[in-house]
Amino acid sequence: MTEAPPVYLDHAATTPVDPAVVEVMMRWLSGADAMGNPSSRGHCYGRGAAAAVEKARQQVAALVGAEPEGIVWTSGATEANNLALLGAVRFAMKRGRGRHLVSCRTEHKAVLEACAALEREGAEVTLLDPAPDGSLCPGRVLDAVRDDTVLVSLMHVNNETGVIHDIAAIADTLRSCPVLFHVDAAQSAGRLPLAVADWGVDMVSLSAHKLYGPKGVGALYVRPRPRLRIEPLAYGGGQERGMRPGTLATHQIAGMGLACALAAERIDTDSAHLLAMRRRLWDRLSEAGGVVLHGRWDGAPHILNVGFQGVHGEALETELEDAVAISTGSACASADATPSHVLRAMGVPDTLVISSFRFSLGRTTRAEDVDRVARSVLQGLRRLRSFSAVRGEEGGEIGTEARQGNAAVSAGSKVLQ
Amino acid sequence: MNAFSPKVLEHFRDPRRAGLFDGEGLIVGNGASGHVKSGIRVRFRIGLDGSGRIARAGWECFGCPAAIASSDWVAEYCEGRSPEELSAPLPPLVAEALDLEPALLSRVLVVEDALRAALDDATSSRMCEKR
Numbered sequence: 001m002t003e004a005p006p007v008y009l010d011h012a013a014t015t016p017v018d019p020a021v022v023e024v025m026m027r028w029l030s031g032a033d034a035m036g037n038p039s040s041r042g043h044c045y046g047r048g049a050a051a052a053v054e055k056a057r058q059q060v061a062a063l064v065g066a067e068p069e070g071i072v073w074t075s076g077a078t079e080a081n082n083l084a085l086l087g088a089v090r091f092a093m094k095r096g097r098g099r100h101l102v103s104c105r106t107e108h109k110a111v112l113e114a115c116a117a118l119e120r121e122g123a124e125v126t127l128l129d130p131a132p133d134g135s136l137c138p139g140r141v142l143d144a145v146r147d148d149t150v151l152v153s154l155m156h157v158n159n160e161t162g163v164i165h166d167i168a169a170i171a172d173t174l175r176s177c178p179v180l181f182h183v184d185a186a187q188s189a190g191r192l193p194l195a196v197a198d199w200g201v202d203m204v205s206l207s208a209h210k211l212y213g214p215k216g217v218g219a220l221y222v223r224p225r226p227r228l229r230i231e232p233l234a235y236g237g238g239q240e241r242g243m244r245p246g247t248l249a250t251h252q253i254a255g256m257g258l259a260c261a262l263a264a265e266r267i268d269t270d271s272a273h274l275l276a277m278r279r280r281l282w283d284r285l286s287e288a289g290g291v292v293l294h295g296r297w298d299g300a301p302h303i304l305n306v307g308f309q310g311v312h313g314e315a316l317e318t319e320l321e322d323a324v325a326i327s328t329g330s331a332c333a334s335a336d337a338t339p340s341h342v343l344r345a346m347g348v349p350d351t352l353v354i355s356s357f358r359f360s361l362g363r364t365t366r367a368e369d370v371d372r373v374a375r376s377v378l379q380g381l382r383r384l385r386s387f388s389a390v391r392g393e394e395g396g397e398i399g400t401e402a403r404q405g406n407a408a409v410s411a412g413s414k415v416l417q
Numbered sequence: 418m419n420a421f422s423p424k425v426l427e428h429f430r431d432p433r434r435a436g437l438f439d440g441e442g443l444i445v446g447n448g449a450s451g452h453v454k455s456g457i458r459v460r461f462r463i464g465l466d467g468s469g470r471i472a473r474a475g476w477e478c479f480g481c482p483a484a485i486a487s488s489d490w491v492a493e494y495c496e497g498r499s500p501e502e503l504s505a506p507l508p509p510l511v512a513e514a515l516d517l518e519p520a521l522l523s524r525v526l527v528v529e530d531a532l533r534a535a536l537d538d539a540t541s542s543r544m545c546e547k548r
Contacts, residue, residue: 312456314481318421318429350454387435387485389449389458389477 007324007369011210012159012187012303012360018212018262021255025214028052028251038248039239049250056257060219063260064185064204065195070224072240073217073253077186078110079233080205080220081153083244084182085114087230088151088203089123094231098148104128104136104155105345106163108184111153112341124148132347133296134163138173151180156188160342160358161295162303164192171199180228186210186218190263191271191300196221202228208252212363213259217252220244270363274301277361277370282306284374288381294343294356304359305343307352308377310391311384316357316377319384323376327358351390421482422516429482434492438475440464444546446539450530457484457524461531463495465539471495476531484524487511491528500536507532 008016028034033045038053040046054068061068074080085101093099103115105127115125126144130136141152152174154165167183174181182203185194190211196204204221208214222228222243236245263270281304285291290309308316313328320326339353348356359373385391421429437447443464451457457480466472474492478485490511495503508525511517517525 310479312480312484315429315485318426318482354453354456387432387477388479389451389460390453390479 003322004372006322007365007373009359009361009365009369009373010325010327011362011365012162012358013327014209014215015212015362016364017209017214017255018259020262021213021259024258025251025255028254034250036250038250039237049248052250052254052257053248056253056260059257059261059264060206061221063194063264064189064206064221065193066197066204066221067224070221072220072222072244073248074220074244075216076209076218077108077184077205077207078218080207080218081108081110081182081184082114083220083230083233084203084205084222085111085118085151085153086233087243088180088182088228089118090121090231091229092150093121093123098150100124100126100146100149101151101153102126102128102141102144102149102179103153104130104165106130106134106158106161106342107153107155108159108186109341111155111184115153130163130346134158134161134294134299134342134346135296136165136170138166138170141170142173142177145174145177145179149177149179151182153182153184155184155186156194157185157192157300157303158295158342159187160303160340161305161346162187162299162301162360163295164188164299167201168195168199171201175200187300187303190260190267191274191302193267203230208256208259211259211263214252214255217249217256219256266363271301273363274361274365277365277367278302278304280367281359281361281370281374284371285377287374288378290385292352294346294348302361304361305356306359307348307356308381309352309355310388311355311381313354313356315384316355316380319380320373320376324359324373327360328356420518421486422518424515425483425486425517428486428489428515432485432489434475434489434496435477436475437462437477438464438473440473443472444539444543446535446537446542448531448534448536448538450534451480451527453479456480457527459484459488459528459531461488461492461528461535463532463535463539465500465543469543470497470499474532476528478528480524480527481521483515483517483521484528486515487517487525487528488531490514491525491532495532500540503532503536 033048036045036049038050057068057071180202183201184205186207202223207218232243239245292307294305317328343353446463449460460477462475463471464473474495476488476492478488507529508522511525
């Protein structure tokens with residue numbers, strides 16, 4: 001094979017910026033009239049920038065079926081998640097209106113760590129366990145709600161497994177209680193249809209760089225009617241209804257707006273393409289045998305998370321680094337890495353978590369890319385399995401151990417029988 | 418993330434002693450160590466010749482590239498040596514030979530355990546044979 005660059009199958013981590021998005025961003029960086037502060041309504045430069053921001057607000061809102069005035073610009077989905085959780089729970093706690101929140105163990109760290117921070121401030125958190133396929137029954141969410149529950153926070157699409165939470169059904173179930181419902185839609189926006197206002201969701205986190213926009217910009221939808229009030233994370237000039245002060249980054253915002261508009265145009269063709277590519281990848285990979293799907297078949301179209309029995313994820317990752325860019329379930333060479341909390345929460349055995357990979361496909365992924373990746377994976381699996389010390393069904397142990405523990409040694413030829 | 422040294426990658430990509438050989442004519446010892454759930458599982462086989470030296474060594478490994486490379490290096494290092502010549506701790510030798518960063522040395526301990534178990538196994542077989 002010629003030295004083609006590795007195939008990029010890490011679109012759930014981030015996507016390449018669409019050239020049209022780059023163009024509109026450049027226009028708001030270098031255009032002759034681009035220097036205005038969107039808050040400077042007194043001159044044409046400011047008003048021009050403000051108009052660009054408002055157009056982007058419309059574009060973002062349209063993609064997710066929300067009211068434009070509910071969009072609050074942030075630096076990304078991490079900030080949006082923090083603003084939603086810390087903002088809503090702190091607001092309620094200060095006024096003695098509850099101090100409990102409900103979330104799930106498979107959530108993104110931006111939610112789980114925000115929950116942990118709130119716990120340190122005196123809040124109580126209930127983290128739900130998902131079903132083994134990663135799904136969550138709406139009834140279980142409702143069961144976790146208490147009298148003092150302020151907020152329920154759940155992601156729409158899981159970033160590691162692509163499992164979809166039925167947000168419409170959960171919102172419906174929660175309609176009877178006076179709790180806020182926050183949804184992290186960073187992975188789903190632009191890939192699945194969202195109807196935020198119709199569903200009755202109170203807050204939604206969005207990110208530009210997951211949908212072919214720039215890194216460093218996102219949004220939190222905060223229900224405008226009836227007005228939902230949250231505590232800001234920072235204080236300043238009152239921009240974004242006081243919820244997120246600071247000068248708006250016109251170029252970033254315009255870029256996110258166009259990325260959302262393009263995503264809305266292409267959502268049907270994109271997801272049909274992604275589904276076909278995911279199917280093709282699974283068909284090719286499963287030829288290897290000992291390949292386990294984590295999650296569900298009806299998950300988001302761009303994510304395929306699989307475990308390869310008998311090989312260490314990092315060994316296969318190293319084997320594949322010239323062929324494909326993907327994410328592994330664990331990385332033991334880097335000091336701070338831990339096995340995926342998502343797969344663990346689903347009850348995937350550790351033996352398989354460390355053999356797991358997330359392939360995430362994109363708009364520009366071609367069938368020949370998928371085939372090339374699958375060929376490399378099959379080749380790598382064959383080689384690594386040829387000398388693997390594990391050939392069990394579950395990727396687990398073979399042979400009996402004389403002692404348990406890290407340094408267990410079992411001497412004798414019985415191990416090999 | 419894959420900050421493995423060129424020497425680790427060399428042994429990982431082109432291992433010389435991978436697999437468990439057929440030990441006909443040799444006194445064979447087998448050993449295993451580690452757990453899949455802790456990210457490393459190693460099996461070692463050594464074959465002693467009539468003079469008590471290690472004529473062959475082979476391994477099977479489930480683990481990261483550093484674990485696989487360490488297994489291979491240790492197997493190569495064993496060959497031609499007697500069990501007594503292997504009594505010194507292996508991690509410093511492997512670390513130097515493969516430019517292993519300290520965080521990865523725990524892998525070598527598991528490889529060493531598997532080797533020592535195989536050596537013990539072979540030595541006890543040899544005693545039986547002598548008797």
